[in-house]
Amino acid sequence: MSATSSIGLSARGVTLVLGDGDQQITALNDVALSVSKGEYVAVVGPSGSGKSSLLAVCGGLRTPTKGQVEIGGVEITTLSESERTAVRRRKIGFVFQQSNLVASLSALDQLLLMVHVDGRSPTSADQDRARKLLDSVGLASRAARRPGQLSGGECQRIGIARALMNAPDVLLVDEPTSMLDHNRGRDIVKLLATQTKEHGVATLMVTHDASMLEWADRVLRMEDGRVLAAGGASAQAAQ
């Protein structure tokens, strides 16, 4: 697959077996999916269906037992640990649950951290980009505040801005609304959809909340490690 392909994320025949002997669990079973740049795909399913394992494999946090995963044209399952770390740094943006901000960093520093972990000192262009991203999620005025001084929704917006800081090909979103009330959760999902289009990233969001699928371009349902269905958001929401 070439780097100029419109596909941001693709997984083919991905199987993930965890544990040993009698304790083996097949967390992912021959999963195949692809997400185009600018596309917002939601994955729903009950607890234990394999949603988080799918994110872990797509994010290079776990190596699948079988299958291939490509991120921005790079096949990551054959890479070394340090090479996968570099892919996470440069090609993947993670949005975690609310608490996953660094407690000691201000909102602006949360974004600049992405530049530092890449081994660079932030330039004025990096500073400008960070401020613009904070502005785009409505938090320009909160740039100097730490997570403890911000609401749950604000923290999650910073998480989204941070995920976009290094201009990734893929956005992997883990239960972004689990710590938020319904209205704030809807705002976050809507923001994710807007940012996906605006930045042209391939976004894969896992959620247990079926009421958050309104803005997804496609919805995948998972059960027992398999992707069972794919289709338009409204159709899935109706199901």
Added chain:
Amino acid sequence: MFLALRDLAFAKGRFALMATVILLVAFLMVLLSGLSSGLIERNVSGIKLMKATHIAFEFDDTPSYVNSFVDKEMWEAWAKVPGVNAMTPLGNATFNARNSDGTPLTITLWGIVPGTFMEPTVLTGAPFASDPRGIIISDELIQKGVEVGDVIRLDRVLTELKVIGTAPHANIGHIPIAYAPLPLWQEATYGPPGGPPPGDELPKVLFDYASVIALQVADAAGLKKADDEIGTVTLTREESFNASPAYREEVLTVFMIQGFMIIVSALVVGAFFAVWTIQRTPEIGLVKALGASTGYLIRDALAQALITLVSAIAVGGIAGYLMGRYIDSTGVAFKLEMDAITFTVGMLLAAGLMGAALSIRRIGGVDPIIALGAER
């Protein structure tokens, strides 16, 4: 150091607590260093001033300036040993004494052959041995009220010594040294109380003995063979510090205290950073998941430890130095030596960093998967 500096500012209470412990340890270490140097100075400053390279003691498993006993045959034999440029016998004996005004004193009398390399540098008064019954005293005795011109009488043997001059600060076993011509020392040490009866002379045999033999050696290759033949054991001047009374015990005690302080510091710093790293585990997993390498995080954490340790040691060290200057001025056994202080705080820093490094290495074991909610 991006995370390191921000964590330090964010968790300043916790880091301040740990830094305070290190600061106090550094403070104590500087004072112990001064005490150690002071004890060494008080114990062996006389030996350090010697222009000898080696000292030959009577053969013994534990050579001692106090117990050694050598005779004329021995020092004459040493004069013929190849590689020995010069030799001279040295008498060492400690006496209780009284000054002219009755002030009690304790002095160590060193018997020196006039005109040899063992002659002391005279600071004030007449030259050494210009009076056959005259002594040159360490300036510490001046601080105790003795003056040039005073007559010091040794207890029991009743030998009278006339103070004719002063020499630089010289002690052995914490007792100030008075330099006497060797015959005077031999009379005081081996002669009858009060000296020979009027009109008589002391037996000549008394003048054939001393305590040790001071040597100036150009080539030490033949010393072992000479020792075996002559019946002596030869140490370098520095090795002979251990032959000074209580030197080994004092230095070992202080070094043991310093060693334990360094070990305690390493454990305190290690324990702090172990707890700190465990507390930060979710955050470390998160930053790894975002793409930080283990090396980046370890470098950052080590920088954090370095900043904390250097700051605490610098403040504690300076405070200890200032306190040491005050203590030094009070006249107790204390001496600030920059080399010793630098070595001490360097060891403290190295031990702290080692403790921190051992704790911080667990960063490598943190799995970034924990950043995902369902995987915690």
